[in-house]
Amino acid sequence: MSTIARNKHWINRLPHIFEIDDLMEFCKKYEHIYVFGRGEAQEWLVRFLDMCDVNVEGYVISFTPNEDNFYYRHLQVRNIDELIDIPNIGIVLGIPDYHQGIVVPMLREKGFKNLFTMTEHTRLGIAEQMAPRNKDEMTFEISLADHCNLSCQMCDHYSQLSDEWFVDVEQFRKDMTRMGEIYDHEIGVITFLGGEPTLHPDIIELIKITREQFPNGQLILLTNGVLLLSLEHSDKGNLWEVLKEYNIDVTVTVYPIKLDYEAIERKANEYGIHLKLSSNIHAVDPTKVVKISDKHVMDLEGKVPKAHVVHCLYFNKFNVVKDGRYYMCPVQAHIDIFNKKFNKNLEFAERDYLDIYKVKDWHEFAEFSSWWVPFCRFCDQKNWGPDSEWKASNKTIKEYTL
Numbered sequence: 342m343s344t345i346a347r348n349k350h351w352i353n354r355l356p357h358i359f360e361i362d363d364l365m366e367f368c369k370k371y372e373h374i375y376v377f378g379r380g381e382a383q384e385w386l387v388r389f390l391d392m393c394d395v396n397v398e399g400y401v402i403s404f405t406p407n408e409d410n411f412y413y414r415h416l417q418v419r420n421i422d423e424l425i426d427i428p429n430i431g432i433v434l435g436i437p438d439y440h441q442g443i444v445v446p447m448l449r450e451k452g453f454k455n456l457f458t459m460t461e462h463t464r465l466g467i468a469e470q471m472a473p474r475n476k477d478e479m480t481f482e483i484s485l486a487d488h489c490n491l492s493c494q495m496c497d498h499y500s501q502l503s504d505e506w507f508v509d510v511e512q513f514r515k516d517m518t519r520m521g522e523i524y525d526h527e528i529g530v531i532t533f534l535g536g537e538p539t540l541h542p543d544i545i546e547l548i549k550i551t552r553e554q555f556p557n558g559q560l561i562l563l564t565n566g567v568l569l570l571s572l573e574h575s576d577k578g579n580l581w582e583v584l585k586e587y588n589i590d591v592t593v594t595v596y597p598i599k600l601d602y603e604a605i606e607r608k609a610n611e612y613g614i615h616l617k618l619s620s621n622i623h624a625v626d627p628t629k630v631v632k633i634s635d636k637h638v639m640d641l642e643g644k645v646p647k648a649h650v651v652h653c654l655y656f657n658k659f660n661v662v663k664d665g666r667y668y669m670c671p672v673q674a675h676i677d678i679f680n681k682k683f684n685k686n687l688e689f690a691e692r693d694y695l696d697i698y699k700v701k702d703w704h705e706f707a708e709f710s711s712w713w714v715p716f717c718r719f720c721d722q723k724n725w726g727p728d729s730e731w732k733a734s735n736k737t738i739k740e741y742t743l
């Protein structure tokens with residue numbers, strides 16, 4: 342079990358992508374690659390290098406004894422003095438900042454010149470991204486409706502481009518029952534999402550099904566809030582009462598639109614609902630700053646290096662369950678909408694998802710979502726990031742290309 346400290350609500354620390362490129366270049370230059378240090382963070386660094394097809398020969402340490410407990414995989418551990426005569430050796434230092442001042446001079450004095458040091462941010466970021474999550478950190482989102490009643494530029498779920506699509510209640514029941522079995526009914530967080538989830542005419546039923554399967558996990562309704570007040574008097578019942586009864590948290594993304602957010606706040610208080618109103622749902626604290634759209638640039642030729650996946654905010658975090666499949670992320674799960682709209686074929690292979698009816702247990706999800714999948718080659722991580730103030734989509738492919 343990993344002891345890497347992560348918060349299940351915040352995105353993982355994302356390593357600097359240029360430092361990752363430098364690390365890959367370094368590893369290509371030397372015939373023998375060793376990782377200095379021998380603890381959990383170094384093991385996740387080795388897992389990252391394994392994923393990037395770098396052949397790490399072992400760990401190197403400057404002291405004994407060495408403990409024989411491995412989190413990830415067994416690999417030889419050698420004392421630094423044993424490596425002095427090995428030619429063409431490169432050493433990657435996966436050690437904390439405060440050790441570098443001692444270790445780097447020691448290595449130089451012994452004659453090791455080919456050293457790669459990295460920032461503390463990247464070292465810890467690699468560990469957070471590469472350590473499979475523990476059960477209480479596991480999350481998934483499930484789309485209730487792929488389309489939306491807003492039309493935001495650059496939507497990462499492609500909802501402004503989607504035809505009307507609602508999850509089928511019986512498929513949802515079957516999939517949620519299966520997820521309940523796999524997790525033995527215990528999970529960190531499940532998020533109801535879309536598109537816009539409140540558009541689903543049977544949202545109340547879908548909430549009840551989920552809570553039956555996961556009596557204690559945190560359930561979040563992530564919505565643009567447009568329909569929330571009207572759903573106090575829906576044909577199928579009072580959504581607010583159901584949110585209260587079934588202990589559902591509500592997150593409303595704040596957009597620069599005419600919507601009475603204070604009235605939503607008052608309604609949540611009236612029903613005793615835990616509400617988060619935020620223009621940036623990834624911010625640690627709720628914020629009402631100007632809504633900025635992130636651009637998720639796609640490389641239509643699929644040539645993005647594997648190593649860049651550790652810079653992805655969805656990686657090892659935002660998994661999606663849809664129609665019996667467990668996907669890495671919303672981009673992948675909804676790419677059929679993008680393909681259809683723009684007549685493209687950003688395809689995914691069988692290795693890109695898991696069949697929830699074939700997995701043995703939730704550990705398979707944790708392993709899967711912390712390892713590159715072929716579809717990641719389309720995500721141009723170097724060019725992902727905040728782009729411009731929120732506005733309505735013009736529905737052209739330029740919202741997703743350079």
Ligand code: SF4
Nearest residue numbers: 653656670672717720
């Ligand atoms: S396919 Fe991979 S790189 Fe792209 S968003 Fe998903 S996890 Fe990130």
